[in-house]
Structure formats: C-alpha cells, structure tokens
Amino acid sequence: MRWSSLKLSLLVVLTFSMVLILMSFLFYKNLNILLGFWDKENRVSIYLKIDANEGDKQTVLDLLKTKTDEISDIQFVDRKAASTDFKKMFGEYSAGMVSVDEMIDLVPESFTAKLTSAASEKSSFDNLKASLLTNPFVEDVSYGGEWLNKFSKLDRALKFLGLTLTLVLSLSVTLISALMVRSLVDESRGEIEVLSLIGATRWLIYGKYLRQFLYFFSLSLIFGVLLSYLIFYFFKNRFLTGQGFHFVASSLQFLTPVEILAVLLALFIFVMSGASLSLRSTLKRLSLFAYE
Amino acid sequence: MIQLKHIYKTYGADRHALRDLSLQINKSDFVFLVGPSGAGKTTLFKLISAFEKPTSGEMQVCGHSLNTIRLGQIPFYRRKIGFVFQDFKLLKNKTVFQNVALPLEIINSPVDHKKKTLEILEHVGLGHVHDQYPDFLSGGEQQRVAIARALIHDPELLIADEPTGNLDPKMSETILQLFFDFAKKGTTFFVATHDYRLLKLQNCRVLELEKGQLIEDRIA
Numbered sequence: 001m002r003w004s005s006l007k008l009s010l011l012v013v014l015t016f017s018m019v020l021i022l023m024s025f026l027f028y029k030n031l032n033i034l035l036g037f038w039d040k041e042n043r044v045s046i047y048l049k050i051d052a053n054e055g056d057k058q059t060v061l062d063l064l065k066t067k068t069d070e071i072s073d074i075q076f077v078d079r080k081a082a083s084t085d086f087k088k089m090f091g092e093y094s095a096g097m098v099s100v101d102e103m104i105d106l107v108p109e110s111f112t113a114k115l116t117s118a119a120s121e122k123s124s125f126d127n128l129k130a131s132l133l134t135n136p137f138v139e140d141v142s143y144g145g146e147w148l149n150k151f152s153k154l155d156r157a158l159k160f161l162g163l164t165l166t167l168v169l170s171l172s173v174t175l176i177s178a179l180m181v182r183s184l185v186d187e188s189r190g191e192i193e194v195l196s197l198i199g200a201t202r203w204l205i206y207g208k209y210l211r212q213f214l215y216f217f218s219l220s221l222i223f224g225v226l227l228s229y230l231i232f233y234f235f236k237n238r239f240l241t242g243q244g245f246h247f248v249a250s251s252l253q254f255l256t257p258v259e260i261l262a263v264l265l266a267l268f269i270f271v272m273s274g275a276s277l278s279l280r281s282t283l284k285r286l287s288l289f290a291y292e
Numbered sequence: 293m294i295q296l297k298h299i300y301k302t303y304g305a306d307r308h309a310l311r312d313l314s315l316q317i318n319k320s321d322f323v324f325l326v327g328p329s330g331a332g333k334t335t336l337f338k339l340i341s342a343f344e345k346p347t348s349g350e351m352q353v354c355g356h357s358l359n360t361i362r363l364g365q366i367p368f369y370r371r372k373i374g375f376v377f378q379d380f381k382l383l384k385n386k387t388v389f390q391n392v393a394l395p396l397e398i399i400n401s402p403v404d405h406k407k408k409t410l411e412i413l414e415h416v417g418l419g420h421v422h423d424q425y426p427d428f429l430s431g432g433e434q435q436r437v438a439i440a441r442a443l444i445h446d447p448e449l450l451i452a453d454e455p456t457g458n459l460d461p462k463m464s465e466t467i468l469q470l471f472f473d474f475a476k477k478g479t480t481f482f483v484a485t486h487d488y489r490l491l492k493l494q495n496c497r498v499l500e501l502e503k504g505q506l507i508e509d510r511i512a
Contacts, residue, residue: 194381197341198395198441199371201364 006187010180010216011223017173018224018267019231022255024169025263026232028162030252043112044071044125046132047139050108056137057109063135064111070128071113082107108139115143170270177271178278181213185282192283206279213275221264229254293319293449293480294340299349301335301504309335310504313349317482317497319448322475324491325484327501333484336501337453340482341375342366354448371399374442374450374479378457380434382426388413388437389422395445412440416470432463436470443474450474452483456490468493 048060057076064074077085115125129141185192188209195205232254240249255263294317301310310332317323325333338344340353342361351358354372361369375381382391393409395401401408413419416436426434435455442450452471456464468490475481485491491498500508 190381191383191385194383194394195398196367197370197375197381198398198445199367199369200398201367204367204398 006180006183007216010184011220013176013180014173014216014220015223015227017169017176018220019227021166021169021173021267022224022228022260022263023231024162024165025255025259026228028159028166029255029259031158031162034248034251043073044115044128044141044143045077046111046113046141047108048110049137049139052109052137060111060135060137063132064113067128067131070116070124072116073114075112077110077112079107079109082110170267173267174270174274177213177217178274180216181209181275181278182282184213185209185279202283205283206276209279210272210276213279214272217268217271217275221267225260225264293317293321293354294482295350295352297350299339299351300347301332301339301344302347308504310339310346313501313504313506315499315506315509317480319480320475320478322472322481322494322496323483324496324498325482325501326486326488326491326498329486330503331501332504333501334453335504337451337482337484340451341373342369371395371445372448374445374447376435376438376442376450376452376455378454380426380431380438380458382434382437382441384426387423387425388418388429391426391437392422392440392444395441399445401445408444409440412444413437415473416440431458432460432466435459435463435467439467439470439474443479447479449480449482452481454484454486456485456487461489464490465493 046060046064048057052060061074061076064071125143129143132138132141192205195208232252236249236252240246240252294315296313296315299310299313300308302308313332313336325336327333335344339346339351339358342358345358354369356365356369383394386394389409392413393405396403396405396408410419410422413422416439418433418436418440421429421433426437429437435458439455442452450471455471456467459467464487471481471483472494495511498508498510499506500510
C-alpha cells in the first residue's frame with residue numbers, strides 16, 4: 001500500500017481524535033476520583049477553643065455522643081495531626097510556612113464525625129451546628145460537604161460537560177472517519193471501477209476498503225493510546241508535581257486496560273459503522289452499484 | 293451471445309439514447325460498431341456491461357437476461373466479459389504483471405496465475421516489462437496490457453470501446469491484429485471505433501448506429 005498524503009492525513013487526524021477522546025475519558029474519570037475523594041472527606045469538624053483542657057474535651061465528647069441520630073464515627077484530631085495534614089495538603093507551597101512543630105500552638109484541636117444522612121440536609125445540619133455552638137468549649141463547627149453542597153451545580157455541570165465532550169468527540173471522530181473513507185474511495189475511484197468491471201463483488205470491494213481503513217484505525221488507536229499516556233504522564237508527574245500539587249497528582253489515575261479496551265471497542269463499533277455507511281453511499285454515488 | 297430486441301434507452305423525459313434497437317451477435321463473431329459521437333455506442337456498451345438497464349426491450353447476453361438480472365449476479369455476469377477502453381484503465385500503483393493477473397485473483401481462478409499471466413504477456417509482446425509500472429510504458433504498450441488483462445480469464449465476450457482512440461495508425465493496426473489473433477480462439481469481439489480505416493483490415497460484420505438507431509448491418 002502506497003502512503004499518499006491523504007492516507008497520512010487520515011492517520012494523523014484519527015490519532016489526534018483518539019487522543020482527544022481518551023483525554024476526555026481521563027478527564028471524566030479523574031473528575032469522579034477527585035470529587036469522590038472530597039466526598040469521603042465530608043465529615044463535620046468540631047473545633048475546640050484553643051485553650052480547651054482535657055476536661056473540656058471530655059465535656060464536648062460527651063455532648064457529641066448524645067447526638068447519635070446526627071453523627072457517628074467520632075474521632076479526635078490533635079494539634080500535631082492537624083498541623084501535619086495542613087502541611088501535607090499544601091505541599092511545597094507550605095515550604096515558606098512555619099514548621100509543624102511551630103504550627104502546633106496555632107492550630108486548634110478538633111473532633112471529626114460522620115454526618116448521618118438525616119443530618120446532611122442543610123436545615124438539620126444548621127440545627128446541629130447551633131446546638132453544638134452553645135457549648136462554651138466549641139469554637140466552630142464546619143462541614144466539608146458544605147463546599148460540595150454549595151457547588152453541587154458545578155459538580156453536575158462538570159460531569160455533564162465530561163459526558164457531552166466524550167459524546168461530541170466520538171460523533172466527530174465518526175464523521176471525520178466517514179469523510180476520510182469517502183475521500184479514500186474517491187481517490188481510488190479508478191481502481192474501484194476496474195475491480196467492478198472485472199467482476200469483483202460488492203463485498204470484495206467493501207472488504208478491501210474497510211480493511212484498509214481498519215489498518216489506519218488500528219494504527220491510530222495504538223498511537224492515540226501511547227500519546228494519551230505520554231500527555232497524562234507529563235501532566236501528572238511533571239506539571240502538577242512541578243507546581244506542587246502533589247495531593248492532586250497522586251490521586252490522578254490513567255485508564256485501566258479494561259477501560260481502554262471498553263473505550264476502544266465502543267469507538268471501533270461507532271467508527272466502523274460510520275465508515276461502512278459512508279463507503280456504501282460513496283460507492284452508490286459513484287454509480288458503480290446503481291444498476292436498479 | 294448477444295441478443296437485443298426492441299431496446300430503448302431514454303434519459304429524462306425525452307432524450308432517447310437508443311431507439312428500437314434489435315440485433316444478434318453469435319458466438320465467435322467479430323463485430324465492429326461504428327457511428328458518430330452521440331450515436332449511442334457507449335450507451336449500448338453500458339447496457340451490455342450491466343451498468344445501466346434498458347428503459348424497455350429484451351436483452352440476453354452470455355446467457356443472462358439483463359432485464360431481470362439481480363444486483364448480486366452482476367459481478368459473476370461480468371466475469372464472462374472482458375473490457376478494453378480508450379483510456380486503458382490500468383491501475384497505476386500496480387505493476388504490469390499485477391494489473392494483468394488481477395482478474396484471476398478476483399475470480400479466484402484455479403490456474404497457475406504466474407504462468408498464465410506471463411504467457412499472455414508474452415503473447416502481447418510485453419513479457420520483458422512485466423515488473424514495470426504502466427506510467428513507464430507507451431500508449432500502445434499500455435493498451436496491450438489492458439488487452440491482456442481483458443482476456444486472461446478467457447471471457448466469452450470482449451467489449452472494446454474505441455480501443456485505438458489514443459494510438460497512432462500503426463499501433464492501431466497492431467492492436468487490431470492482436471484482437472483477430474484472440475478471436476481465432478473463439479472469443480466473441482464487439483469493438484466500437486471511429487476509425488473506418490480499421491474496418492478494411494479484415495472482412496468483419498459492421499453495425500452502424502446513428503441517433504440511437506441501427507441504420508446499417510453489413511459485412512465490411
């Protein structure tokens with residue numbers, strides 16, 4: 001097979017389309033991972049007054065234990081653990097900050113607990129917060145899930161964007177593939193005419209061009225996966241890590257082999273169907289099988 | 293071999309390419325088809341090649357009724373015919389050998405492809421250029437490649453549409469002589485030409501078309 005400029009463009013366009021599709025899947029998957037991660041952190045934090053002593057802590061703990069309808073899994077976070085978490089979250093940006101030992105006196109101790117589903121409603125949480133704040137040793141009550149609740153529209157919008165992007169890209173790739181097959185067939189019009197004249201069946205001609213397209217499709221899949229992995233690797237290990245977002249970088253995951261196979265299989269069915277339909281209509285347009 | 297009865301071919305509402313055309317060509321006949329441009333020669337060949345259907349009338353070619361032939365049967369019908377064109381229609385990305393051997397591959401012929409291809413190339417005097425690409429050959433050589441390709445699978449009928457249209461007079465005669473040689477083996481030839489000089493090379497039957505009608509059927 002000779003590599004014409006059309007065939008080369010076909011390979012390049014398909015490869016970049018594959019990269020875009022795989023990247024949109026990666027975006028969608030990692031968005032879910034990050035949101036899921038934050039979701040796990042949706043614990044209520046009950047911050048103690050900075051000067052609270054052991055007896056005060058016990059009073060607050062006793063109070064929390066009476067709220068079994070609203071909270072569960074109560075854990076104590078001491079100053080050292082809170083300072084270490086704080087430094088860890090901010091990665092190298094915290095380099096200019098004081099050390100963990102120096103931070104200890106500045107960070108309050110706290111209790112964290114899981115909210116029951118009944119208390120997750122905003123009004124219920126507000127009631128719980130108000131009742132906890134009446135205790136003189138409680139400085140503040142905050143709920144990690146507030147952020148998510150506040151931005152739940154953004155969360156849904158991002159997920160919708162991810163899915164829409166994937167769908168639009170898949171359709172675009174199918175359309176591009178169909179147009180490419182059409183160009184490929186147009187370019188080979190003379191050959192198809194000869195094949196048709198010497199008695200090649202429709203399936204033989206379809207098979208020949210679909211095989212050729214399958215070859216380009218497979219090559220672009222391989223290049224697409226490799227290129228996507230390289231982009232992902234550099235984004236995760238160079239860009240994000242380089243910028244100090246260790247926490248985000250360590251959470252990002254590439255597609256698993258099963259996910260890659262599933263995406264490729266779906267694309268294969270999508271694209272090859274588009275290519276077959278286009279081939280059929282192009283051959284009819286060329287009047288080679290228009291004897292009716 | 294070819295039997296046409298009251299064939300009409302009309303494009304649109306009133307453009308009659310063929311009108312009430314009836315003719316019969318028997319096995320092993322060598323028949324010339326002549327007539328000015330627009331007389332209907334190419335339309336007649338399109339009907340015989342099953343690229344188009346007649347508007348009305350009956351057509352029997354190589355044992356197939358072209359009025360009722362199904363789309364799926366057409367490739368198998370075309371395998372009984374060889375085609376030669378003015379513009380050769382060779383595949384430029386294939387060598388002379390690959391071009392000529394193509395019909396054997398398509399029909400999955402049980403014969404030794406290599407042996408048969410080289411034999412026919414020798415017959416048309418091109419054995420020495422079998423590994424070259426068509427673009428490096430002269431017009432006459434390219435047409436001989438096209439003839440070899442059209443005849444390699446021993447078709448019952450060979451249709452040639454202006455096969456010497458792009459060739460000089462000497463080469464045209466050479467090509468016709470090749471046709472006469474192959475005709476001796478029993479293939480039926482139906483050759484359209486503008487070149488009335490070629491008709492004198494051998495006493496053949498000549499059909500003359502004008503405005504879609506057969507106006508003369510004679511022996512040259």
